[in-house]
Amino acid sequence: MDSFIPLLVIVPIFCAILLNLCHGKDKLVKLLALIFGITLPITPIFVNYGNHFFGGYSPLFLNSSWATNLPSTITNSILFNFHPAITYVFGGMQQIFIFILGILTFFVIFTSLNESKRASGVYTFLIFMGTAAVTAVFLTDDIFHLYIFFEISVMTQVGIILCSNIQRKHETALKYMFLSNIAAPMLLLGIGLLLGLTGNVNISDIIIAIKTGVVTPDNPVLLMAAALILFGWLYGSGLPPFHSIKSAMYSKATPHAAAILQVFTVFIFVSLGIVIIRIFAFISLLRWIIMIISALAMILGISMAITQHDFKRMIGYLAVGELGYVGLGLAIGTIQSITACLFQAVNEILLTGLLFIGVGTILYKTGTTDTNKLGGMLTENPFVAFIFLLTGFAMAGVPPFNAFQSKLLLIQSALNAGFPELGVLMIILSIVTFMTFVKVFYTVYLKPQPENMKIINKKIPQVTVISMVLLLIVCIMLGLFPNIVTNAFSQFAMGLL
């Protein structure tokens, strides 16, 4: 049945509002959060594929019974296959991404409930609302609908930052809001230009309008719309001019909150990136600009990551740098490269989430994130150190794990598409990623313990360790059987081009 698709967005919003209502009572919030947390990964499994047209207005070519008594001016013009309603598209690729989002939200809520003494309903409200917003951004085929949920996800990210107990978070939140109020109106302006040109905001209709010549391709207004929407995308996904504010946001959130924030960023990056590739594929300059910007993101992100001394900021820059891989895959634009980039996006969500939760255990135990004041944590809890080491190997692309498959596919697609230098660039930067990880691992676990370092809480909650282990198992599963994910992505990529 097609009408279950909006449930993917309605269920998280419903849970969010319920959790917000019972903020005060801890027991109730914990219970509700866990129940709703479990429903999140389950809902995408039961919803079957298809398009959902809100209000039941499916386009005329689908059920021509409506079109019988319409005047011929409508039936044989391109109006015949326009989408009158907001449409949600739910396919194999969307199902995988939303399932992974559901898993990560569940683990983050699981760890956050156990790590903080009092369960805050507002914090879980913001996480669920952000999940709903990002799922809607992913499913929608209507670009204004995408802008609304883009703004909601910006507001929830600011809210999640303000829920953490790290000082100087208000300054970063205000800076993030300032930049959002410069970039998001530009995105809206781009959408307005598209609306002015093609008369509608449905993405497939815009593409039909451009293909059937309603709009001449080298129309300067269309180019201006492409530039503005690309600028909004840069902000939403934390690419170069906005990478320092995005990594500052990650470093100012509690670690498990940062694990969810980076998932929101990757979702916005992938969904808006695919929209831009679909609409403006005919501008050849666009691919070049995305390629240069993603390369710049990788270079700046990873080179800044290695020179930081606060390890949360380091992982933040790493997360921004890893996004460059996905951008390069999107820019190369062959079927293999888009499959590889979607696979890399999924792996990056899992691995950066794991890294942030791992880092959270150190912050939970010692309270400081400055690598100079840390050391000798290996004796404290060797098992967590072992999992953290495995995550580092996974991030660098060591075989049994999933990032190996996706980076291999990415480099092969770059070589096949005739960009050997991009392949070389990816290899160099994944080496430096691993070097950053070794620096974090050494300064936190292997370095002799400085005397003034005190341990605040003796034991890491069992839940965090369990969630790390389960996430790692998902990574290994994806690494050993990548075709679960890749054929869904390659079907999507074939449909895209």
Added chain:
Amino acid sequence: MNLYDLVNDKIKQIQSKTENETVSGVSTASYLASELVVIVSILITSILLRKINPILMIMGILVIFAIILTNMPIMPKLRRAQNDSLNNMMFYALITLALLVSMFYWGVKYV
């Protein structure tokens, strides 16, 4: 006075201007690594210009190489350029917006 001590003192001298924290072996290695990565990867990405036309690529690489050589310790400049002050970020955001708009407006003919 082998190469490592030379580099170590250079970084100590640079860092004393910005942050005043201990320059351990790890931070020296990471500064060196980031410096090398930035130089190498910018040069490699400039090879991409060959798709537009090879002469542009040769010119590009020479220009970039000259720029890198003149201000050799790039990392301190890069780190200072990416600090978190609001005006700095807004300035770079608007520069990118202007660059994007003008590239799309005029550049489409050439690529």
Added chain:
Amino acid sequence: MISVQLASLLTSGMLIIIGLFAALFLDNIFKKIIGISFITEGVNLFIVTLGYKSDGVVPIFLPGMVKDVFVQNSAYPLPAAMVLTSIVIGASTLAVMLALVIILYQKHGTLSASKLLMDDEEMEAGE
């Protein structure tokens, strides 16, 4: 005289430029925020003017009207519907930013952006 649609497009352009100018060059954070709200209002005005039809009709279909005549000269309702939500979003973003300014004022005691939003390196150098 230039047409109404062109004039309002120019006004929205002016509003955006004033907003960007204020966001960059004014030091008082309160005025920066007012300037930022002008950018959103400018973009909203731009989108509404896209749907305007000179000497057209308000796109509300009253019972007594003839359908074909109404369709011919009614303004395009889609942009107006879109701008409704985007005005509310602009107001709510402004509210969140003002709340943050109040908290920051209580902590720092000043409204000038450079002292208020001092970033980490300066702060560490300052301590």
Added chain:
Amino acid sequence: MIVYLLMLIIILGSIITLFQRNLLKAAIISGIPGAALALLYQYLLAPDVALTQAIIGTAILPVFLALTVYKTVRMEA
């Protein structure tokens, strides 16, 4: 003719708001371009947007701004 006057009020009103030294005055004056914008929307055949803008632009935003000025400092440093 009235439309061009409205547009002029919007542009001049927003410039004057930014040059006020007394922040409370700036908050109140920022209502004038909001009201002019609401009238302009009515002229541009978008009555529902005019209503929303009238409420938000002239009433809600100046109240928010005035509350912030009340909570912080009135005169610009």
